[in-house]
Amino acid sequence: MLSPGYTYDKAPDQEHFLSKKKTRELFRQILSNRHEKWRFNLSPLFMEMLMGKREYKCTPWGMPTYNIFGWQKPCYLLQDGYADTFQELLRETDWDRYGTESGNPKCANCMVHSGYEASAVDDMFGSIGGFLSTVRATLFNKYKDPDAMGGGSNGKRTDSGQLVQIAVSPKA
Amino acid sequence: MSESNLPASAESSEQRLGVVHENLEGWIPALATVSEIHEALEKAFDYRGDLTITLKDGQKIEGYVYDRQIKGPALSDCFIRVMPKDQPDKLSIPYSDIAGLAFTGRDTAAGKSFAAWVKKYNEKKAAGETNIGIDAESLD
Numbered sequence: 001m002l003s004p005g006y007t008y009d010k011a012p013d014q015e016h017f018l019s020k021k022k023t024r025e026l027f028r029q030i031l032s033n034r035h036e037k038w039r040f041n042l043s044p045l046f047m048e049m050l051m052g053k054r055e056y057k058c059t060p061w062g063m064p065t066y067n068i069f070g071w072q073k074p075c076y077l078l079q080d081g082y083a084d085t086f087q088e089l090l091r092e093t094d095w096d097r098y099g100t101e102s103g104n105p106k107c108a109n110c111m112v113h114s115g116y117e118a119s120a121v122d123d124m125f126g127s128i129g130g131f132l133s134t135v136r137a138t139l140f141n142k143y144k145d146p147d148a149m150g151g152g153s154n155g156k157r158t159d160s161g162q163l164v165q166i167a168v169s170p171k172a
Numbered sequence: 173m174s175e176s177n178l179p180a181s182a183e184s185s186e187q188r189l190g191v192v193h194e195n196l197e198g199w200i201p202a203l204a205t206v207s208e209i210h211e212a213l214e215k216a217f218d219y220r221g222d223l224t225i226t227l228k229d230g231q232k233i234e235g236y237v238y239d240r241q242i243k244g245p246a247l248s249d250c251f252i253r254v255m256p257k258d259q260p261d262k263l264s265i266p267y268s269d270i271a272g273l274a275f276t277g278r279d280t281a282a283g284k285s286f287a288a289w290v291k292k293y294n295e296k297k298a299a300g301e302t303n304i305g306i307d308a309e310s311l312d
Contacts, residue, residue, distance in 0.1 A: 007189055007190060009190075009191045009218075010218075010220050010281060011281065012281040012282070012283075012284030012285055013284070013285045013286045014189075014190030014191055014192070014193070014285070015190060015285060015286065015287070016286055017189045017190050018189075019189060068255075069238045069239065069253075069255070069262075070239075081217075081239040081240065081241065082238060082239045082253070109189060
């Protein structure tokens with residue numbers, strides 16, 4: 001399973017979050033030109049969204065979280081309080097305040113499965129177009145893309161693909 | 173829900189990454205006005221450590237503020253919800269009952285950036301340590 005990270009504001013490290021643009025670039029690299037044996041435990045349309053091929057609105061109630069504090073508002077990434085019951089979570093959360101389209105800065109860079117895979121699945125089962133797109137994405141899932149690695153039409157990459165590199169001390 | 177090129181407006185608002193946390197450890201906010209109370213308790217809710225709350229009846233409660241609820245304009249309509257440090261039951265405290273607030277607990281995430289970890293890694297490596305991993309720190 002793959003999913004982008006979230007700009008979690010209580011995380012210790014606030015300097016390495018990816019913007020949506022960079023997230024799309026990264027997932028285009030990961031999910032294009034797939035090996036035939038690769039299997040991703042994600043819905044096809046969510047993967048297309050991660051690659052920048054389609055757009056969804058967030059469904060923050062799609063994967064609710066319950067923990068020792070209660071039902072987390074509004075989703076398991078953004079902690080904006082807790083409800084004691086699931087009914088209270090659904091009834092009292094102002095859902096219009098969340099999701100990329102809401103303008104909430106805490107949602108601005110989120111592409112996480114908890115909100116968007118639910119939207120993709122809803123699209124898949126909720127419309128003929130979504131279902132046909134899923135069939136197409138399932139049957140033609142190689143996503144050949146010679147430019148995916150950022151190297152232009154010759155397919156050669158021009159940037160460093162290494163996401164994390166521990167500085168190596170020069171040998172004495 | 174469409175297959176499309178993304179609109180420019182969607183791209184332009186997406187570069188706001190991360191937040192800068194204030195160093196609140198040890199802070200004792202003034203709670204003289206309604207706006208000061210709201211501001212301090214919002215920061216208490218965002219804080220990544222325990223606080224000590226002094227109630228108007230003199231009782232002191234130490235714990236983690238995991239929620240705040242604003243249900244009306246009056247302070248008695250607003251609540252913080254606290255997981256006390258030494259009690260099993262969660263508490264709901266009206267803003268109007270709070271006399272004092274102190275950020276007494278350690279900010280559990282402060283100083284744990286990736287850069288700090290790399291620095292620690294390099295120090296351990298320079299000291300000859302091998303098989304260096306990312307280990308969780310012990311809980312308080």
